[in-house]
Amino acid sequence: MEWRGFFVVFGAIFLAELGDKTQLATLLFSIEQRIPRPMVFLGAASALVGTTALAVLLGGWMGRFLPPKVLRWAAGLGFLMVGLWILFGERG
Numbered sequence: 001m002e003w004r005g006f007f008v009v010f011g012a013i014f015l016a017e018l019g020d021k022t023q024l025a026t027l028l029f030s031i032e033q034r035i036p037r038p039m040v041f042l043g044a045a046s047a048l049v050g051t052t053a054l055a056v057l058l059g060g061w062m063g064r065f066l067p068p069k070v071l072r073w074a075a076g077l078g079f080l081m082v083g084l085w086i087l088f089g090e091r092g
Helices: 003-017 021-031 037-063 068-088
Strands: none
Touching (some): 037 068
C-alpha cells in the first residue's frame, strides 16, 4: 500500500472540505437537538463515503477514455466557472 499517496489525498481533501457547505450543513444538523449527534456523524460520514466512491468509480471510467491532462483542465475550468459565477452572478 502506498501510504504517501494516502496522506497526499487525505491532506488535499481534508483542507478542501474545511468550511465548505457540507461541513456547515453537518454543523447545523449537529446543533439541532432533534437528531442525535452520533446519527448526524454516521449520516454525514456515509454520504461522504458514497460520494467519494462515486467519484472514484467515475474517475476510473473517465480515465479509460480521456488523458489525465484533459480531466485536470476540465476540472480546473469547472472550478473557475463556479468561482466566476459566485463572484459575478446575479445578486439577490
